[in-house]
Amino acid sequence: MKEFDLIVVGGGPSGIFTAITAAENGLKVALLEKNKRIGNKILVAGSGKCNLTHTGKSKEFLDKYGENGKFLKEALNKFSPDMLKEFFGKNGLPLVLVEDSGKFFPETFSSLDVVALLKKKLESLKVQILENIKIENIEKIDEEFLIFTKEDTFKCKNLSLATGGKSYPGVGTTGDGYIMAKSLGHKIIPPKPALSPIFVKDYFFEELSGISFQNVKITLWKENKKIIEKNGPVLLTHTNFSGPGILDNSRFVENDSELEINYIGQTYEKFNKDIIEETNKDGKKILKKYLHQYFLPERFIKIILSKAEIKEDLKLAELSKEKREELSKLLTSNRMEITKVGNFEMAMVTKGGVALEEVNPKTMESKKISGLYLVGEILDIDGDTGGYNIQAACSMGVLAGKSMKKKER
Ligand SMILES: Cc1cc2nc3c(=O)[nH]c(=O)nc-3n(C[C@H](O)[C@H](O)[C@H](O)COP(=O)(O)OP(=O)(O)OC[C@H]3O[C@@H](n4cnc5c(N)ncnc54)[C@H](O)[C@@H]3O)c2cc1C
Structure with a gap:
């Protein structure tokens, strides 16, 4: 049985940023992704150019997520659009603003470069990236989560579900996370296609x-x-x-x-x-x-x-x-x-998902199960086009990563 301080399920922006932040804080982290490679949805984002974030003051920014936007206040404080820009700049891929649209893209306009940068960062922090590995089931016994795949069992005290929604299933997002969250006791607001x-x-x-x-x-x-x-x-x-x-x-x-x-x-x-x-x-x-x-x-x-x-x-x-x-x-x-x-095949994001009232917006930890963190599109939150969804996913990931503690094993 493989043991980690944190296991992140799902290699999209929310999972990647959870893993990066927790590893920076000294946690031993594994990132489990069912596709052959992490970041598949990042690759298709912005038609392959990857619109990572947007201009705008924080109030206007929050409005772009509708009524549920207030849930993101702390996440966007902890990792604001400026911080996201700084992160990519510091790691060698500055973002550029496309005037008039308010959208920020990597200067190379290449999603491939974004994924390559994130993978390099994860590797430099010794995050174990386990690709082509599908989670079958999760159980919590006492203080520990047991994660079952066909081949292996993993054990951890912090678990982050970052499996995205149900839209664009061709890139791996088939709603698995809802089943996992539900089996752990969470309420799911019926998912609906959005940005479609x-x-x-x-x-x-x-x-x-x-x-x-x-x-x-x-x-x-x-x-x-x-x-x-x-x-x-x-x-x-x-x-x-x-x-x-x-x-x-x-x-x-x-x-x-x-x-x-x-x-x-x-x-x-x-x-x-x-x-x-x-x-x-x-x-x-x-x-x-x-x-x-x-x-x-x-x-x-x-x-x-x-x-x-x-x-x-x-x-x-x-x-x-x-x-x-x-x-x-x-x-x-x-x-x-x-x-x-x-339908979900055409939709860019999913509306609905894990009910927000069951998740602490100051930490992203489940209010029902300690040590369980829910981040990104798996939650009942979605934003407009223009970089708002990736920004939200990254911000929630950073907030979760900062909130986790290394627990005694
Ligand atoms: C065509 C398209 C274009 C888009 N363009 C933009 C854009 O330009 N800007 C923007 O802000 N947003 C864009 N979005 C939306 C944005 O990509 C998503 O909102 C964002 O990626 C959500 O991040 P996430 O980490 O929550 O989930 P995802 O990025 O969806 O990642 C979830 C990951 O979990 C994995 N997974 C699922 N189930 C399992 C399992 N059982 N075991 C292991 N792994 C699992 C999936 O394979 C996937 O890799 C676009 C979406 C689409 C479909």
Whole structure:
């Protein structure tokens, strides 16, 4: 039986940072990962460029995680975005800010470099990295955890579950951690896909796949009440709405909610009023040309006109009140029935997970089982796109690592 002060299950950012911090504090640490290599999700992050964190003051930062954000206060204090930047800089891979987006990436824009750096750091601290090893079962007997794999049994007094969520199962995150946490007595908030495309009934942009809008207003409605409104980029695909603005909003989709996108940055009323004024000034103007002032892609205008059953060569003076209002609605405030959010295969993160009230936010230790630490996406916390999820995972890992004590064996 192999014995350690700390065993971390899961080699994502939260597990890696737990291991690094605990090893720096003198603990004998093993990091167990079921994939052939650690950091698989880091490799796909930011399309292989790895968006590690974001700009922003701490209050704004916490808001990006919604109502559960306050749980992260201490973690982000102990390991803030500036500290994360400093960590990578000191270890030879400075982060750079991509202006306008607020996102920080490694200067090489390579996730491979991030994983290589983290692996080197773990090795320098003598953390035993055991890859290709799947945890089958965990038991706690007296003060010790026993961890069973097909080949081996491990023993430790501190155990960190850092197995991530259920999204993107192809990279190893298949929800194993929920089963482990549940078997140890923890409550699991039902996991749901988040940061995922939104599908609507009667989607009519199939032919416009690839067209994107830089910063449009996206609103979610339920029973005529606004759930949330967030600005951001929207990408039209063959079957759904995607892009960072949509993914961020997808975290808040409820049953029977509706999606509204304002493509022109003007209200329904203002668009209507302006078009009436222009008709009075120059009724011979072709409507399609009039719409060019909103910098809409030509193919998009065509589809919108066709949807409203308006001829492409129609003059402003020929536009009926009914058609004008329909057009205005389609461009500013068309509410579309949401049929689903992309499934776990498509989702970047998981909403739900281990209930936060059972975990101490000052230490990341379970309130139910002493010596058990829960970090990262396994918990019921998720953030917007932009580096918030990796930052949260790293911060929770550091906080857990700092909170553990080397216990007598
Ligand atoms: C396509 C994609 C792009 C993303 N891009 C970004 C981005 O640019 N910026 C950002 O901030 N966030 C991004 N995210 C989200 C971010 O990657 C995750 O939120 C973050 O990695 C979570 O860290 P974690 O350590 O909690 O879990 P994970 O990174 O998911 O790691 C968990 C690890 O545990 C292992 N594991 C699971 N079960 C077991 C078991 N039974 N035994 C042993 N090991 C196990 C898994 O194989 C995995 O390696 C992206 C996600 C996806 C899917």
